Amino acid sequence: MHELSLAGGIVRVVEDAAAREGFTRVAQLRLEAGALAGVDTRALRFALEASLPGTCLEGAEVLIDEPPGTAWCLRCAHAVPITTRLDPCPDCGGHQLQPTGGTELRVLDLVVHD
Amino acid sequence: MCVVCGCAAPGPVQHQHPHQHAHTASGDLHYGTGAARVSVPGMSQARAIKLEADVLGANNAIAAQNRAHFMSHHVSAYNLVSSPGSGKTTLLCATIEALKQRAPGLPVAVIEGDQQTTHDADRIRATGAPAIQVNTGKGCHLDAPMVADAFAHLHHHAHHDHEPSLLFIENVGNLVCPAMWDLGERAKVAVLSVTEGEDKPLKYPDLFAAASLMVLNKTDLLPHLDFDVAQCIDYARRVNPGIEVLLVSAKTGVGMDAWLDWLLQA
Numbered sequence: 001m002h003e004l005s006l007a008g009g010i011v012r013v014v015e016d017a018a019a020r021e022g023f024t025r026v027a028q029l030r031l032e033a034g035a036l037a038g039v040d041t042r043a044l045r046f047a048l049e050a051s052l053p054g055t056c057l058e059g060a061e062v063l064i065d066e067p068p069g070t071a072w073c074l075r076c077a078h079a080v081p082i083t084t085r086l087d088p089c090p091d092c093g094g095h096q097l098q099p100t101g102g103t104e105l106r107v108l109d110l111v112v113h114d
Numbered sequence: 115m116c117v118v119c120g121c122a123a124p125g126p127v128q129h130q131h132p133h134q135h136a137h138t139a140s141g142d143l144h145y146g147t148g149a150a151r152v153s154v155p156g157m158s159q160a161r162a163i164k165l166e167a168d169v170l171g172a173n174n175a176i177a178a179q180n181r182a183h184f185m186s187h188h189v190s191a192y193n194l195v196s197s198p199g200s201g202k203t204t205l206l207c208a209t210i211e212a213l214k215q216r217a218p219g220l221p222v223a224v225i226e227g228d229q230q231t232t233h234d235a236d237r238i239r240a241t242g243a244p245a246i247q248v249n250t251g252k253g254c255h256l257d258a259p260m261v262a263d264a265f266a267h268l269h270h271h272a273h274h275d276h277e278p279s280l281l282f283i284e285n286v287g288n289l290v291c292p293a294m295w296d297l298g299e300r301a302k303v304a305v306l307s308v309t310e311g312e313d314k315p316l317k318y319p320d321l322f323a324a325a326s327l328m329v330l331n332k333t334d335l336l337p338h339l340d341f342d343v344a345q346c347i348d349y350a351r352r353v354n355p356g357i358e359v360l361l362v363s364a365k366t367g368v369g370m371d372a373w374l375d376w377l378l379q380a
Binding site: 002005006009010012013014017021023027031038074084085086088095096097098099104105106107108109110111112113114 | 159160161162163164165166167168169170171172173253254255257290291293294295316319320323351352353355
């Protein structure tokens with residue numbers, strides 16, 4: 001259940017931004033949790049529901065983008081799409097894959113009220 | 115780079131401006147930047163703020179400080195991750211004893227992570243090595259600030275500043291959560307005991323993907339089990355083509371030399 005720690009990290013990032021940018025309430029929070037980021041987005045939503053009350057994010061709409069995984073196939077020497085770390089290369093069937101995309105876990109942007 | 119002022123600060127989270135930018139590059143006041151594109155006196159306006167901030171950014175910044183701190187004191191730090199009961203503490207006790215023969219005088223210290231109890235730190239201290247227990251309470255993993263605090267308690271800056279030393283960080287027994295948290299270690303070492311089944315790397319790919327080395331422990335039990343070593347290594351390399359593998363029995367000492375070689379490399 002590390003999603004609870006991650007939700008705390010998200011609140012911290014936003015509260016730091018609130019102090020810096022001078023807003024008091026967030027209407028919308030947009031996150032990015034890549035397919036290979038090691039995050040269960042359902043668990044993350046649940047953890048956020050528990051973490052947001054009492055913060056500037058209380059009542060905010062939470063959007064979670066889930067960019068697909070991509071990897072570099074060492075055998076084929078080109079980028080291929082994957083959905084999990086277990087997938088073989090769709091071209092050669094090998095497992096010599098290094099994930100290159102879809103590992104991001106970021107707060108993308110906010111819509112805020114002053 | 116800060117998208118507002120154009121300065122070369124590394125990221126918006128750590129970014130602190132002494133000046134107040136009024137949301138345009140020139141400092142002009144613009145009342146039409148909100149979603150409504152118009153200002154109505156008495157009504158607050160929504161505005162968009164681009165952050166693109168790493169959720170783990172605060173942890174990673176402290177992990178980077180830990181890494182720099184370890185390097186400046188010639189500390190090689192290894193983060194041991196595994197499920198509960200894989201034999202991490204037994205492996206560490208055996209490692210400390212073996213290092214007394216192999217590298218006498220090499221300082222070794224341990225940071226022990228568990229939800230509760232000081233049992234593991236007590237076992238390490240019984241070998242004579244300094245250890246500090248970090249109880250995470252409800253937490254399922256160690257994070258970089260915990261390691262920074264523990265290291266500050268363990269490390270006495272007057273000593274050993276110019277001689278190499280080893281620091282083992284035994285993470286909370288958990289094959290999921292510790293994968294994501296950088297503690298500032300040189301490498302993560304995944305310990306997998308052969309009693310657990312060879313398909314663990316497929317079931318918990320994130321952790322094996324994050325590790326540089328997989329130690330297959332309790333190999334003295336292999337004659338009594340159906341554990342397929344080659345299959346396990348194949349599974350681990352499916353999720354991490356570069357992972358190194360060592361077979362060790364902390365109980366009998368078989369494979370310990372190769373493990374010490376790995377630890378003492380450069």
